[in-house]
Amino acid sequence: MDKVFVQGLEVLTTIGVYEWEKGIRQKIRFDLEMGYDNRPAAAGDDISKALDYAALSSKVTAYAEQHQVELVETMAEQVASLILAEFPVLSVKVRLTKPAAVANAAGVGVEIERFTQRSLKAQSD
């Protein structure tokens, strides 16, 4: 399957399980990978047939800035749902890194992958 990706999208938001985290904004980083058929866009050199990674990045940034949660798991799941609902993708992989959460670690976080019913059916046919 073709992919469109967004690497290292940084967002400042309020996220964390501890009380001290609920009154500050921390940097989180998204690496996103979407399953999408790139051939129609390439055939016509046509942005209207492409998955617009700039529009997708803006949506994810606005969502993450405006929604406060405790767990990185929750934010990753919500962003995956947002992308599947608002863009015509077949699948989405969301890797969410919290770069400053754990001393002596370059980053911690989660990675999830979710599929549309359409792509699951195509895989089983």
Ligand SMILES: Nc1nc2c(c(=O)[nH]1)N=C([C@H](O)[C@@H](O)CO)CN2
């Ligand atoms: N699996 C997770 N573990 C932890 C999370 C999390 O979101 N998922 N969050 C924290 C704290 O908020 C931490 O990031 C603060 O340093 C701890 N463990």
